[in-house]
Amino acid sequence: MLTCLLAIDGHAQDNTLMHVGIYRDKALKELMVMSQGGGTEVFIDGVRKGELMTTDGMKVAVVEGRLQARSLAFSFNSAKRIELRPHHSSGHLRITGVRPKVAERTYDGWMAITVQGGDMHLVNTVAIEDYVAGVVQSESGKDKALEYYKLQAVSCRTYALVNKRKHLADGFEVCDGVHCQVYRGHATLPDVLTATAATTRMVVVDARIRLIHATFHSNCGGETMNAEDVWSKPEGYLVSTVDTFCVAAPHATWQRTIERAKWLGYLHDRHGVNTGDSTMVQAATRFEPNCRERYLGTLWPLVPLDEVRADWKFNSAYFSIRPEGDKLLFEGRGFGHGVGLCQEGAMRMAEQGYPFTDILHHYFADVHLVDLGAIDFFRDGE
Ligand SMILES: [Zn+2]
Ligand SMILES: [Zn+2]
Incomplete structure (x- = not known):
């Protein structure tokens, strides 16, 4: 290709x-900023007010819906917007959450802080x-x-x-x-x-x-899925392919045991299968797909395997069924929806020395x- x-x-x-909204899940009320690799210019409501030196630190807190900033060199009350711009492109901002406590993280680029709904709203503008x-x-x-x-x-x-x-x-x-x-x-x-x-x-x-849309999943179980077989809409680059690279990976197989009566009850109640019919019961309790299929064997009405997967929280929709006493053994392959890139297969290919372009073309068609x-x-x- x-x-x-x-x-x-x-x-x-x-x-x-890129403009990235950060700490969205933290509801920050107070934080500490340090400048690394040179000083950082501080802008309050659009006006340059000074510089945060590498030897200083700045505490920013939400007070009555506005921002309060304090450092050794300056202090400001009632700001609507604080912008921090490191002097050098190699400079960084080190941010630590004070209320609530969040471990220090280091950011490239600029930082803008405003208040939204009583919490700090941080946007990192970064190359x-x-x-x-x-x-x-x-x-x-x-x-x-x-x-x-x-x-x-x-x-x-x-x-x-x-x-x-x-x-x-x-x-x-x-x-x-x-x-x-x-x-x-x-x-x-x-x-x-x-x-x-x-x-x-x-x-x-x-x-x-x-x-x-570089869709991915954990492990395809040996064969990836067409997009339309999972999401009903076809996509030229998301087409089924055989994958031998993931078959020995950690999420290559899974097993579940389910009571036969419970399984038949589910097929009857949820999918309207006539479980009084011995042919249907046979089809429902013995299933050996040779490759990925969309529906469970010859059952009627059709039983979509992705719905079965969702209802029973199976790792994948790629499995076989066989009886074991009054129970049924489900033996599955893979983990995830199976569309696009198989992460464990891709990792294995990379370990074996395949260039990333080969891996890309293995999982995505005509890209x-x-x-x-x-x-x-x-x-x-x-
Ligand atoms: Zn998002
Ligand atoms: Zn795979």
Whole structure:
């Protein structure tokens, strides 16, 4: 398959910064800021008021719906907006939650603090590459293969651009939790930084140069799913593929035992299966799919396997059934919805030395890597 990297300059200004809503789940009332790697300029309600030195610290608290800021060098009451801009692009802001207590995190870029609903509202304006490195480290953790980090970097960057409007009504672009992508600030792991730099500005697009939704799951069980078989809407790059890389991984298999009567009762009550019919009972208690299927054997009415999975909280919709006395043994494969990238398979491929582009093409059909500036270029042409 073709991997093309289109480098088109001059169309990327809007895409190079991210505005991330941070500490959204903490309801912060008071925090401490320190400046690292040089001083930080402090703006109160749009006016530059001074500099936070590396030897100083600034406490910011919500008092009667406004912000109060105190440091050795200055103090301000009743501010609506505090903006912190490190002098140097290599400078950082170290933030510690005081009320409630939140362990210190270090952020690249600028920080704006306002009050919303009695809590602090923080928006981190950060270069997209710093943001991507932070997300890859937060989401993937340490000790992964370099090619896996590269794959994560292009996926996270693509997700960020696809979802730039997700929090428009909240005054930023993406949040820092699992709702968007987990982002705990500045990345420090050398391999994460190397992988991000090696894939600078690369995003993944489909055959029509649209950014892809890089859907993923934990383990596909040996075969991924077509998008339409799970979500009813087909997508050209989300098509079923055989995957041998994940079959020995931690979430490759699962087992459950369910009482036969309980199972038949469920099929009758929830799906309207006639459990008085011996052919139906036979089909309901012995099921050996050779590959991923959408429905449970020859049962009628049709019993969608993804509904069974949701109702019984199975790890996947890919399983067999066989009787064991008055119980039924369910033996399953994989973990998750099975669409798109299989994380455990991708990790294994990376450990075996496959380049991240091969891994990408293994799980997503007919996709390409392009410079993020190219997206605007093609969009402008529409
Ligand atoms: Zn979000
Ligand atoms: Zn897999």
